[in-house]
Amino acid sequence: MADDLRRRIGPGLLTAYGVGVMVGAGIYVLVGAVAADAGIWAPLSFLVAGIIAAPTALSYAEFSTRLPEAAGEAAYVGRGLSSRALALLVGLAITVAGTISAGAVLRGGVGYLTQAIDMPATWAILALGAALTAVAIFGVLESLALAAVFTVIEITGLGLVTWAGVTAAPSADWIAPAAPHLVGIGLGGVLAFFAFIGFEDIVNMAEEVERPERTLPIAILASLVITTLFYAAVTYATVRAVPLEALAGSESPLVLVWQSARGGSGEFLSAIAVFAALNGVLAQIVMASRVLFGLGKRGGTLAIFHHAHPRFGTPVLATTLIGILVVLAALFVPLATLAETTSAILLSVFVLVNAALIFEKRRAPAAPFRVPMAVPVAGLVLALVALAVALGGMV
Numbered sequence: 001m002a003d004d005l006r007r008r009i010g011p012g013l014l015t016a017y018g019v020g021v022m023v024g025a026g027i028y029v030l031v032g033a034v035a036a037d038a039g040i041w042a043p044l045s046f047l048v049a050g051i052i053a054a055p056t057a058l059s060y061a062e063f064s065t066r067l068p069e070a071a072g073e074a075a076y077v078g079r080g081l082s083s084r085a086l087a088l089l090v091g092l093a094i095t096v097a098g099t100i101s102a103g104a105v106l107r108g109g110v111g112y113l114t115q116a117i118d119m120p121a122t123w124a125i126l127a128l129g130a131a132l133t134a135v136a137i138f139g140v141l142e143s144l145a146l147a148a149v150f151t152v153i154e155i156t157g158l159g160l161v162t163w164a165g166v167t168a169a170p171s172a173d174w175i176a177p178a179a180p181h182l183v184g185i186g187l188g189g190v191l192a193f194f195a196f197i198g199f200e201d202i203v204n205m206a207e208e209v210e211r212p213e214r215t216l217p218i219a220i221l222a223s224l225v226i227t228t229l230f231y232a233a234v235t236y237a238t239v240r241a242v243p244l245e246a247l248a249g250s251e252s253p254l255v256l257v258w259q260s261a262r263g264g265s266g267e268f269l270s271a272i273a274v275f276a277a278l279n280g281v282l283a284q285i286v287m288a289s290r291v292l293f294g295l296g297k298r299g300g301t302l303a304i305f306h307h308a309h310p311r312f313g314t315p316v317l318a319t320t321l322i323g324i325l326v327v328l329a330a331l332f333v334p335l336a337t338l339a340e341t342t343s344a345i346l347l348s349v350f351v352l353v354n355a356a357l358i359f360e361k362r363r364a365p366a367a368p369f370r371v372p373m374a375v376p377v378a379g380l381v382l383a384l385v386a387l388a389v390a391l392g393g394m395v
Helices: 011-022 027-066 073-080 084-116 121-138 140-167 182-195 199-208 212-241 244-248 253-262 267-296 300-305 316-332 338-363 374-394
Strands: none
Touching: 011 140, 011 199, 011 212, 011 267, 027 073, 027 182, 027 199, 027 212, 027 244, 027 253, 027 338, 027 374, 073 084, 073 267, 073 338, 084 121, 084 267, 084 316, 084 338, 121 140, 121 267, 121 316, 140 212, 140 253, 140 267, 182 212, 182 374, 199 212, 199 267, 199 338, 212 244, 212 253, 244 253, 253 267, 267 300, 267 316, 300 316, 338 374
């Protein structure tokens, strides 16, 4: 066994990985909820959400060049806040959040799959979980290449929805729009922020990318910009084509866009949602296993996970464990509050990462990639506001 991961990833593939993690199945249902708050101005809410996410993404970009480690957030918080215990807690929290999220997404994707293919959900979860874990073990380049294929499928589906909405007859709400409601746009922006969670997974690939001091900031910022523009375009097409009342009450708003514009059932969007789910599961397995690998570097009980296979160049033991836990979560963990719990954990980590960067910049201003001190301060404040909203929704 080796102690080093294999550097095989460039900025293009890493950006595709980031976009794929962010553009998950959530956008297929979130548009309607945002439109309920912001009305036809929902595209502005997604732009606001991108602005909310930007400072934290920039903080991650700077920290990733200071500490290009697979442990990511755990390493950042440990260095910036000078606490090994807090670093371990953050690393384990990220691992748990990724595992639970992957289990929930796998279960949801199997729900779509079993509608089209007559097979027991349990066997589908076991088969897909085993297959995705095997891909993650086989190699990081192979994993990210498959994830890139899934991402292309997702983006193609969203592109078709956008085309359908733009070419459809405009709805009455679009023809006679209500005045913009700033509070509604803001609330929609906070809600839409959760569609941007995922950019943070990029930093956990730090030990497998070429020239991390250059590649990581490019991938983080490019994936955020691409995703923001896609979300705004899809939302624009949606509120243009479908009446707001129908959008707000729908669990499949993008299917409504296709039905309004082109007719038919729009079932192909359900198939694309399966690929989106598989992409999300694979990305989370890869991410969580890298965090375990990075935590193992710090010794102690977790040191057993700090080994890479000499042939595959991947953390086989960590990946296998995460794959098993993902399948168990998909089979046995209730899904009702998983999304809220995952979001609350990640937002708490965002708060800590921004705080850590503030302290680190004061101690050591120089870095390969630097942002102004105002960036982590803004990220800290915005993450606290989003966390308060998320916790309020859970009460």
